[in-house]
Amino acid sequence: MSIYRREAVDAALYVLRDVNRNLLTTQRQVATGLRVERASDNGAYWAISTKLKTDQKAQSAIQDALGLAGATMDTAYSAVAESTDLVSEIKAKLVAATETGVDKTKINDELTQLKDQLRSVVSSATFNGDNWVQLKDGDNPAKPREIPASFIRMADGTVRVDKLSYQVDISPSGTTTSKDARYLVDDRPDQSGQNGVFTSVHFATETGASQNYVLVKTAGDSTGQVEIALTENTSQDQVKEMVRVVDAMLNQMTTVGSAFGALEKRISLQSDFSKSINDNYSTSISRMIDANMEEEGSRLKALQTQQQLALQSLSIANAAYDTVRQLFQNI
Known part of the structure; x- marks a missing residue:
């Protein structure tokens, strides 16, 4: 054996370095729970998972928006x-007032008390x-009320946010009818209340009433509006006109309630779907970057055993080399 050649020692060192490298990798995966933590671990999977994580955050924001929209719709539907x-x-x-x-x-x-309560419900x-x-001031009924509903990444990498909307059926000609009263009260200061069920005179004109009856006057331009009320001098014909007007309002309120109910159901369905998409993101990311903890735990024990054996091998190789070196020490 040459004292200048240490094949056994070098081999033991090589094995020990290899074991230590694998051991450090496994220890990091066990500690973080990730097998792809950095781009150097697996560039392709790291890039895909990073993009999915950003999309997942956007999807979580959609879920929050849907939850907020659901609460808003619950409030609106309860008011209706x-x-x-x-x-x-x-x-x-x-x-009852038609009785003699x-x-x-x-x-x-x-x-009067019932009308005051209507105002209170609407405002609340x-x-x-x-x-x-x-x-109210600044609101535009022709502009739909929109709710973020979904986050979509297209095949070309671009993204878009789709929305659910509640839109008033405004006539293209600009002439409104009772069907355009898709709100309960229209208090816009520069308007005559035409888009509110309780403030629109269209119900009176369309039923042929002798006056422009409304349930409550608009806070805007109430010129010509006659609030439904009774006096000793109110005739039976006028009371019957009021009944027809209020009945027409009730019919339109069912339309508004149905629209809110349909949108509320759509929000609920979209929210459930959004949760499923979010879960799919988590599953996909996990499959790409998460470590198999059972497998890595077993690997860790095996590598620790290999490390001990490699250290013993290195110790034996060093002892053998020292024995040979001592033989030539006094030559």
Whole structure:
């Protein structure tokens, strides 16, 4: 054996270095739970998973927006349902006023309370600063109310955000009808309340009423509006006109309620789908970059054993080399 050649020692060192390198990699995977933590681990998987993570964050934002929209729609639908009950009560009071000998002033006191409650319900139907049943200064009924619904990455790498919308059926000619009253109250200062069920005179004109009856006057331009109310001098024909107007309003309220209900259901379905997409993102990312903890745990134990054996081999090789070196020490 040559004292200048250390094949056994070098071989033991090579094995030990290889084991230590694999051991460090496995220890890092066990500690982080990831087999692809950096681009150097697997460039392709790292790039795909990084893009998926950013998309997942966007999808999570969509989920949050849908949750907020769902709460907003719950508030709006509750307002419509409560208002429908109140308007039904108003209709019943007006029908009662058609009876001979009824004190119309006392019935009017009840009507006043019911109308005040309608105003209270409409004003209170606000969630996170957004009211979907009342038009106020700056609101545009022709512009749809939009809700972020989905985040989509196209095949060419571009992205888009699709939205759900609630849009008023504004006539292309600009002439509104009772069908355009898709809100409960229209209080825009520069308008005559035409897009609110309770403030639109179209229900009166379309039913042939002698006056422009409304349930509550708009806070905007109320010129010509006649709020439904009773006095001792209110004729039976006028009461019957009021009943027809209120009944037409109730029919339109069912349309508004149905639209809100349909959109609320769509939001619920989209929210469930968004959660599924988010779960799919997590699963896909996990498959690409997560370490198999059972496999890596077993590998860690095996490498630790190999490290001990490699250290023993190196120790034996060094001892053998020292023995040979000592033979030539005094030569």
